[in-house]
Amino acid sequence: MMKPKIATDWLAACAGCHMSLLDIDEKLIELLQKVELTSSPLTDLKVPPESGVDVGLLTGAVNNDDNLHVARRMRQRSRILVACGDCAVFGGIIRMRNHWPLSEALEAAYRDNPSTVEGLIPGAPEIMRPLPDRSVGEVVKVDVYVPGCPPSPEVIFYVLNELAEGRIPALDESRLNYD
């Protein structure tokens, strides 16, 4: 039997969810015996294979135009899409930004800011356009939600292991964590 293929990526994230995946420590080796890790911030491949993967895992919220592009591509190429962590599941902490116009958030960082000298709002074509913050489920269909900030290493291992065994993980109360 072919090993199931997994791809992971991060959108607007603090990287903590991927750190939590690394924190499964030696179980990472056990997992890697069961699945083939294709693209991921942890490997050399960055784009999920065009032929698709069995499981695509996204961490982080959709916060700019490129996040949107990456989320859509992961959806297209994944049989099962996992939203991992509070940013991906709920939009995360940056969600608070949506209470104000984006321009105000930019003002606070680049103009109306105590240490900034002669501020201006960056906008050159090389850099991404910010968008109102959304969860992954608000822009594409998500099959499995894993909340937590970050989800504990044990929960991440449980989810990936269930998926590797061909089961859809059921998160009972002991595995749900909304901090």
Next chain:
Amino acid sequence: MVQRIMIEPVTRIEGHAKVSITLDDEGKVRQARLHVNEFRGFERFCRGRMYFEMPQIAPRICGICPVSHHLAAAKAGDAINGVVPTRTATLLRELMHMGQVVQSHSMHFFELAGPDLLLGFDAEPARRNVVGLIEDHPQVALKGVLLRKYGQNVISALGRKRVHPEFAVAGGVNSALTPAARDAMLGELEERISDVLDGIGIAKAWLEEHRDYAESFASFPCGYMGLVGENGELELYHGQVRLIDCQGAQVVQFDPRDYLDHIGERVEDWTYLKFPYSLKLGWPEGTYRVGPLARLNVCERIGTPKAQEQLEEWKSLNGGGPVQGTLYYHYARLVEALYALERIGQLLDDPDIMSNDLYAPSAAITGHGVGCLEAPRGTLFHDYHTDEDGRLTSVNFIIATGHNNWAMSRSVEEVARAYVDGRNLSEGMLNRVEAAIRAHDPCLSCSTHALGQMPLEVTLLAADGRILDRAVRG
């Protein structure tokens, strides 16, 4: 005709940064820029929250060094509470901080930068990563894993989680150290110290062997900034901010509370990351570097014996003047990891650390607090103002990687000048451009380098945007 080489992660997103190199008519490098893509807007949306929530909100800026933001937010909270935390709380916070320095620095050296040094800049890209390192040098890779785990365990023993722990609060900490946790930390300490010393041996041997290269690679004069203690010793948690110039002469030393009198930030249109500089020296003369290289250049001594020995060697590298070569960051990082481990030993030997005197109650809200410490990557400032109820009215962060923003672009420019020939894109040469960035361990893409190699899409563009050539790696 002006041509540009774009170096960017293939997905353009995970690194939240890309590099553009502008060439002149002859295909020679004219300018290099590091574009940082990420904007999340914490300064705005924290307004209106209560100041005591910040030790939980601020760490979400970065999951690689969340402890720095956790502690800086708590320190700003102490000042808003108008209290000095108890001695025990201070010792415990510093202990957690040292755990983070160990995990962050050792992960960087052994797993991220190590492959460049041990396998070579021109090694096959598919193998020039931690997996290749495990295959060729398994004992070295294992030391890295164990050091990271040790640091993470110090953090979780205090804050119950490795990422985004819950421990420091405005005015103190929320739990005491258990004897079992202390004994576990002490039990492993000697072994981990010897692992770091082995790493130092590797770094020194490499730098010795490639001395000319290391001294010229992305080497340029600039100022350095870092915290120092009362006697000019290396300090990562308390202290005053000292800025020296490229000759090593002190420009200014100030209390972190007064940072606005000394540091300004410039904004450029082409990046979301601002450029801090010394107000006294002005822009761009007042740009400087922070982080391990800067801290060893700035301090006069180190308060732990083994790290002090290393510092003496360090000071001899450039006849007592600041060490300028960007690759020396790696050596400096390990000296600090050694200091952090030795310091863990000192902290755990202090009888006060086991006390239950954890919290200093507050009489009134002062309305203002600055929290400053040395994050693994450099000086971090949190500055909060509140109304009389403690609701935040303004929040300002100067993040470690920001201080190095100018220097990273400058390093790329130096390396590109030396190694990039516009009409001849070779893979190893582009890797050197990345290595110049990676040596600063930028947090914006700590992620990008978290374990693998930053894959590249290199596009050679004409001035009108036409693609002339393209190379993809990854």
